[in-house]
Each structure stands twice: as C-alpha cells, then as structure tokens.
Amino acid sequence: MAFEMLHAMFDRDLQLDAFSYCSTISACEKASVWIMALGVLTEMIESNLGRSTIAFSSSISACEKSTHWTAALQLLAAMACDTVQRNTITFNSAITACSRAQRWQLVAQLLSDMSRDQLPRDTITYSAVISACDKAKRWLLALDFFRNMEVAQIRKNTVTVNAMLSACGKGFAWETALYILKEMTVPATHITYASILSSCGHQVKWEHTLALIKTMAQSCFMANGVEAGSALAALQGVLGFERAADMLKALRGAYFGSSGWQDTFGCSRHGAAFGPIAEMSEYREDFRAERKPPGLPSLTLLYRSSGLVAVSKPAGFSTEDVLRCLSAKLKTRITQVSRLDLPTSGVLLAAVGSATSPQAWWLLAQFAGRLISKTYLCLCFGKAPAGAEREVSSPLLTTHSKSGKSGYSRTQVSPSGLPSKTRYKVLATFARQHLLEEGVCLLKVWPVTGRTHQIRAHLASVGLPLVGDDKYCEASDASMEGLAKQRALAISQWCPTLFLHCWELRFLGLDEQPLSVRADLPNTLRQALESLSIRSGTVPPEVWKCM
Numbered sequence: 001m002a003f004e005m006l007h008a009m010f011d012r013d014l015q016l017d018a019f020s021y022c023s024t025i026s027a028c029e030k031a032s033v034w035i036m037a038l039g040v041l042t043e044m045i046e047s048n049l050g051r052s053t054i055a056f057s058s059s060i061s062a063c064e065k066s067t068h069w070t071a072a073l074q075l076l077a078a079m080a081c082d083t084v085q086r087n088t089i090t091f092n093s094a095i096t097a098c099s100r101a102q103r104w105q106l107v108a109q110l111l112s113d114m115s116r117d118q119l120p121r122d123t124i125t126y127s128a129v130i131s132a133c134d135k136a137k138r139w140l141l142a143l144d145f146f147r148n149m150e151v152a153q154i155r156k157n158t159v160t161v162n163a164m165l166s167a168c169g170k171g172f173a174w175e176t177a178l179y180i181l182k183e184m185t186v187p188a189t190h191i192t193y194a195s196i197l198s199s200c201g202h203q204v205k206w207e208h209t210l211a212l213i214k215t216m217a218q219s220c221f222m223a224n225g226v227e228a229g230s231a232l233a234a235l236q237g238v239l240g241f242e243r244a245a246d247m248l249k250a251l252r253g254a255y256f257g258s259s260g261w262q263d264t265f266g267c268s269r270h271g272a273a274f275g276p277i278a279e280m281s282e283y284r285e286d287f288r289a290e291r292k293p294p295g296l297p298s299l300t301l302l303y304r305s306s307g308l309v310a311v312s313k314p315a316g317f318s319t320e321d322v323l324r325c326l327s328a329k330l331k332t333r334i335t336q337v338s339r340l341d342l343p344t345s346g347v348l349l350a351a352v353g354s355a356t357s358p359q360a361w362w363l364l365a366q367f368a369g370r371l372i373s374k375t376y377l378c379l380c381f382g383k384a385p386a387g388a389e390r391e392v393s394s395p396l397l398t399t400h401s402k403s404g405k406s407g408y409s410r411t412q413v414s415p416s417g418l419p420s421k422t423r424y425k426v427l428a429t430f431a432r433q434h435l436l437e438e439g440v441c442l443l444k445v446w447p448v449t450g451r452t453h454q455i456r457a458h459l460a461s462v463g464l465p466l467v468g469d470d471k472y473c474e475a476s477d478a479s480m481e482g483l484a485k486q487r488a489l490a491i492s493q494w495c496p497t498l499f500l501h502c503w504e505l506r507f508l509g510l511d512e513q514p515l516s517v518r519a520d521l522p523n524t525l526r527q528a529l530e531s532l533s534i535r536s537g538t539v540p541p542e543v544w545k546c547m
Helices: 002-011 018-030 034-046 053-065 069-081 088-100 104-116 124-134 141-153 158-170 174-183 191-200 205-220 226-239 241-256 262-263 320-331 358-368 452-462 478-494 521-532
Strands: 298-302 308-313 333-334 345-352 372-380 389-391 394-401 405-413 422-430 440-447 499-506 513-519 534-538
Touching: 002 513, 018 372, 053 069, 053 088, 069 088, 069 104, 088 104, 104 124, 104 262, 141 158, 141 174, 158 191, 158 320, 174 191, 191 205, 191 226, 205 226, 205 241, 205 262, 226 241, 226 358, 262 422, 308 320, 320 345, 333 440, 345 358, 345 513, 345 534, 358 499, 372 452, 372 521, 389 452, 394 452, 422 452, 440 452, 478 534, 499 534
Parallel strands: 345 499
Antiparallel strands: 298 308, 308 345, 333 345, 372 440, 372 499, 389 422, 394 405, 422 440, 422 534, 499 513
C-alpha cells in the first residue's frame, strides 16, 4: 500500500521528500519485502534526496527478515563507501541476518567492525551473536559473550537466555544450563526448558531432567514427545528399561488421562500446553492424503491399529514419499515419528493422526527415549568370526552440505562427534565372491543411538563396510580405483541396492503392551544372499521369512 501511494504521488507530480521514501522503505521492512525496499532506496538515491542512515537501516532490516544476508552485507558496505553514518541498529540487522544464515565468521567480522567504528553493543547485538555461536556449536564462546553482558551491565531478555541455553544444549553443558535457569530474571518459555532437557538427556542426569519436567508442569508447560524422551533416555541409561517405561506411562497418564496430573506433578493443570517440536524436522512432518508419488511401488502394510501403522519401506524412496503414499492409501493423516535413509529398506513406523495427537507423542517419546529396539540385517565386506558379538562406541560427527535443492550428508568417526553406540552379531560368513578378497559376512545390528548414517559409518570404521554402499565403501588408494570400478560393476549386478534392512522394531503399543513388527527381506536382497555359499555360521530361518 505504501509503495503504491509513493508511485501515485510520483505520477501526480507531487513533491516527494526523504521522509516519504523512508516511510515507504519502513513499510516494506515490516512486510519483509526486501526487493521492493531496495527498489525504493535506489529511487531515493537517484532522486538526489540523500543517503540517510534510516533508509539504509530499514533496507538492511528488510533483507534480514527475508534471510537475504548477502544483500544486507552489500548495503552495509555501501554505507561505508558513501560515508553514510552506520549505527548499532544497522549492524544488529546485519549480524542477525548472518546469524540466521549460520555465517559465524561474518558475525565475528561485523563485531570487529562495530568496535572499529566505536559503536556500543546492546541486548539485540548480544542475542544475535550468542544465537550465531549456538548455531556454530561454540557454546563456550557464547558463554563468554553472555558473561560480557553482565560486566557491561546490558540487560538480558528471554531471547538472549534461550539462545544461551540452546548453545549449552548442543555442548552438553547441563550444569551451566541449570545454573543459568536458576539465575535467570526473565520469564521462562517452553523453549527455555526444551533447551535444558536436550543438554541433560545427553549427560545422563536423569534426576535433573525429571525435575525439569515437573517444573515445566508447574509453569503450565508440557514436554512434547521428543523432550520427554530426552528425560527417559537419561533415566533408562542409569535405572534400566522398566523404570523408564514406567515413567513414560506415568507422563502419558498425566498429560492425556482424566486424572494423574496432581499426583505426578503436585500442582493443578491450569491450561498447560505443549510447545513445538523444535529442530527435529524428521519428527514433525504431517502428511495429509496426497496423490501417490510417481514410481513408488505398492506398499505392504505390516501393522495397523486405531492410532499406529507400520509399512515395509522399499529401498530407493524417501521416508516422506512413502508416508505421503501411505496417507493416500489409508485416506487419513499420518505423522512421521522416525525415518529410514533413502537406500534403506524395512519397517517404517508412523502415527495415525496429527503431530499433537497422543499416539504421536507416545511414539516420539519412545524413539527419543531409546525405548524402541531396532534390529537391522546387514551384509558386509570383510572378515569377522561367525557368532562374534561386538560393540562400536566411537563418537560420530555428521557434516551437511547443500547444493541447489538437494542436500548431502556424511558421517565419520571424530573425537568432536556425538556419543554413539552400535552393537552387532555376526550370523554367518560366506566364501569369496565377485572380486572380493576379504569375503562377506551377514550381521544382525542393533543401533543404540540414532545418528545419521550411524550403522554405515560405524561398520565401515571397523573394516566392515556394507555391500552396495558407495558412500562409505571407497577405494583407499588412487592406484586401486580401476579395480574398485571393476568390482563395483560386478557388485551392482549381484546386489543392486544397499544391503541395509530394518528387519524388526520392538516397542510398546498404545495398550502399553510389548509389540514386535518385522519386515521380510526385499527380493533383491534375498536373491543376493541366496547366491552366496556359507563358510561358517548359519542364516536363521526367520531371516528368510518374517511373517
């Protein structure tokens, strides 16, 4: 509307001043239309009405709200070239834009520029910087800035504290997080508690996580499935599955039952509500009935009740596409509670209903709380004695990159990675096949944690890369590339897909009774396995047929 009024004034030859342009840019900023804001700024400059700090600041803020950090930095640089006075507000917008884009190095440079220009830092400055540290997983640096606010007597707000707590969560600094919560003088939000729960859960401080859930209830907040699962994971790690399952049932009764809130939390309910499932995109997608994605084969239902459904996911299709197809097939809403990688086949469990339904909460809490036992079948290259049972507990670090609309993830063993644990048992070994000097073995694998590509990365790290895994089964020497390509061709004809199959899930059904769901091996994997000659061990009969 403001933009249209500006051009109407221009068409009627009415005199336009700097105030008219600045007001229009400010309106564009509030509407987050950054391209229009830049257009008005350009017109203002070309009309020889000067280059005002207000106009540039509003334009940079419009870029920040639209997450266009490059345009924000270009405007900030243009201000310096045109000798336009830059102020704290201008830098705050640019810092916030870079923080949201996870450009920590640029944030550091902007802070340096502020110091050079002798500009004071305020609450917004520190909030944006601490948020950038959080995204960069540099919690100690975030803590330095947080403490600097106290020294400089700069007021903290809820955004500042939540950003600091989130950074503590990523750094597993639960003691620091609890201290900040105790000392905070601003109102706590659901995000406040969620950040601390994430840090406590990883450090197995179950007493603190359960106390936090109780404190949340007294503040009229309820832990969503993922947050409750963090507490349950800590509890199970110390006191075992049964105690964790009992707490899961108690929380479910308090949150969704007609009674139990007072007994569990010692307070009245007073309209307590759930918060969003933050930073867990694989857990929060809702799929309404849609047309079947092209190329997706017919799905095999493995289990269905009034609130739960399990399907056999085929290899080569995303979890999202499978659930969209399932939603269309069942003509109902499906909520994702876990995922299988694109090349992985097997049991895929989902909740029937919305993400806020009791059944979605029930499954999310079990997955996050590590109360669901997942068993995979893997065919690997390498030598391992039949019957051997081993564990890999190397920390795993996952790096993500994005090219266009597609993303790329790779996980590797690293001291700076997340705690990870995978157990496996060698079922059988097989004679040499397809240019494989090292032999082949069939494993039954139990991932205790759930990191990205965990099984593939862990097994490759101990010399047992999966058959068909191009990402983690690479030639270690350039001189071997020719043989590697020749071998890859032979392998692709023998086993055309990754041999990683989610064979069984064990969990608590909606009636709180143990439930087991299995998925048969796909024909491609079955045929690849049948073509091998057993050297030692056996392939259990149930592997061939689950149902």
